Amino acid sequence: MDDDRRAFLTDLLTTPSPSGFEAVGQRVWLDYVRDFADDVWTDAYGNAVAVHQGGSDVSIAFTGHADEIGFIVRDITEDGFLRISPIGGADRTVSKGQHVTVHAETPVAGVVGQTAIHLREREEESYEDIDAQFVDVGADDGDDARELVEVGDPVTVETRVRALHGTRMAARGMDNRVGIWSAAEGLRAAVEADVDATVYAVSTVQEEVGVQGAKMIGFGLDPDAAIAVDVTHATDNPDIPGKRSGPVELGEGPVVSRGSANHPSLVDLARESADAAEIDVQLQATGTRTGTDADAFYTARSGIPALNLGIPNRYMHTPVEVIDTDDLDAAAELLGSVADRAADAAPFGVDL
Known part of the structure; x- marks a missing residue:
C-alpha cells in the first residue's frame, strides 16, 4: 500500500463515526474521492456517493459502511457519572477500563469505570x-457533568492505529x-481504466443498526448490481471455537461469499475477474x-443482484481489530x- 492510500486509511480510522453520527467521517471520504470522481453527492441521512460515468447503460455499485459501533449517553447521574447504552453490537467484555471520548459540542475525555x-x-x-x-469524565457532580455533555451524545473508544x-x-x-477505503480505491481503478460501465462508490450510514443506509441507497440509486465490501471473521487465531473455525486467513486475499444474498452471476464475475488479474x-x-x-441490496426494489466481498479481520467489534493491508x-x-x-457480464440474472 503506497503512502497516499495508507494516509487515507489512517484518516478514516482516526475519525470517529458511530452509527447515526457519521458526518465527520463522511467528509473525510468525500474529500478524497472528489479528486477523481466525475461527481459526488449525499442524501438526507448522509449516505455518500461518488461516480465514474461510463459509456454503457450498465451500472455497478461498490459499497462499504462508514459507521462503527460505540455507545450513547443515556443518563447523567447526580454523582456526575454517565450511564451509557450501546450503539450497534458493542462488546460488553472489552468495554470496561477503556479510554473514551464523548462527542459533545466540545469533545470530552472519559473512561469506562472498572472497580479495582x-x-x-x-x-x-x-x-x-x-x-x-x-463513563467517568472527572465531573464533581451531576451539574458539573451536564455542563460538559448531554443525553444523546455519542461515545467512542479512544485508540491508536x-x-x-x-x-x-x-x-x-x-x-x-x-x-469504504476499498470502495473508493475500486472507483479510482475504474476511473484510471476508463471502464465502460458506470461505477458508483458508496459510503453508507447506519449498517451497524440494521443496514439502514443500504436500504435507502438501494432504492434511490437502483444500480444493476452491488458489491458490499465489509469485514469478515478471520478464523486463524488460536481461540476460535472449533465449530466456528473455517478457511479465512489474514493475508490470503479478499473473501468471495457464496449463498443467501450473493447472486451467482456476481460470484462468477468476481472469481473470473480475480483469475484474470x-x-x-x-x-x-x-x-x-x-x-x-x-442483505439490504438484494431485496431492494425488485431485487438488485448483490455480492458480499469480505476483508479478513481478527477480533471484530473490539478496539484492536487486525487486518492485513x-x-x-x-x-x-x-x-x-x-x-x-461488468459491462460485458451484464445483464446479471439467474440462468434457468
Missing part, C-alpha cells in the same frame, strides 16, 4: 451489560473503514445471511477488474 481487582468479589464476577456500565509486523495493522473501526481470493459460505449491506490492496484491484468486465 482488589475490591471485587472474585467468585461473583461476571460481565455487566453495557447498560449497567458507566498501530502498525504490527509486516503488513498487519490494528485499530478500532476496521469494521468498516476498510470497506491473478488475484488470490478465499471462499466463504453464507447459508442464511451475510450480515452486511448486501495486502488483502486491502487485493480487494481494490479486484474491484477494478470487476468494473472492467
Whole structure:
C-alpha cells in the first residue's frame, strides 16, 4: 500500500463515526474521492456517493459502511457519572477500563469505570451489560457533568492505529473503514481504466443498526448490481471455537461469499475477474445471511443482484481489530477488474 492510500486509511480510522453520527467521517471520504470522481453527492441521512460515468447503460455499485459501533449517553447521574447504552453490537467484555471520548459540542475525555481487582468479589464476577456500565469524565457532580455533555451524545473508544509486523495493522473501526477505503480505491481503478460501465462508490450510514443506509441507497440509486465490501471473521487465531473455525486467513486475499444474498452471476464475475488479474481470493459460505449491506441490496426494489466481498479481520467489534493491508490492496484491484468486465457480464440474472 503506497503512502497516499495508507494516509487515507489512517484518516478514516482516526475519525470517529458511530452509527447515526457519521458526518465527520463522511467528509473525510468525500474529500478524497472528489479528486477523481466525475461527481459526488449525499442524501438526507448522509449516505455518500461518488461516480465514474461510463459509456454503457450498465451500472455497478461498490459499497462499504462508514459507521462503527460505540455507545450513547443515556443518563447523567447526580454523582456526575454517565450511564451509557450501546450503539450497534458493542462488546460488553472489552468495554470496561477503556479510554473514551464523548462527542459533545466540545469533545470530552472519559473512561469506562472498572472497580479495582482488589475490591471485587472474585467468585461473583461476571460481565455487566453495557447498560449497567458507566463513563467517568472527572465531573464533581451531576451539574458539573451536564455542563460538559448531554443525553444523546455519542461515545467512542479512544485508540491508536498501530502498525504490527509486516503488513498487519490494528485499530478500532476496521469494521468498516476498510470497506469504504476499498470502495473508493475500486472507483479510482475504474476511473484510471476508463471502464465502460458506470461505477458508483458508496459510503453508507447506519449498517451497524440494521443496514439502514443500504436500504435507502438501494432504492434511490437502483444500480444493476452491488458489491458490499465489509469485514469478515478471520478464523486463524488460536481461540476460535472449533465449530466456528473455517478457511479465512489474514493475508490470503479478499473473501468471495457464496449463498443467501450473493447472486451467482456476481460470484462468477468476481472469481473470473480475480483469475484474470491473478488475484488470490478465499471462499466463504453464507447459508442464511451475510450480515452486511448486501442483505439490504438484494431485496431492494425488485431485487438488485448483490455480492458480499469480505476483508479478513481478527477480533471484530473490539478496539484492536487486525487486518492485513495486502488483502486491502487485493480487494481494490479486484474491484477494478470487476468494473472492467461488468459491462460485458451484464445483464446479471439467474440462468434457468
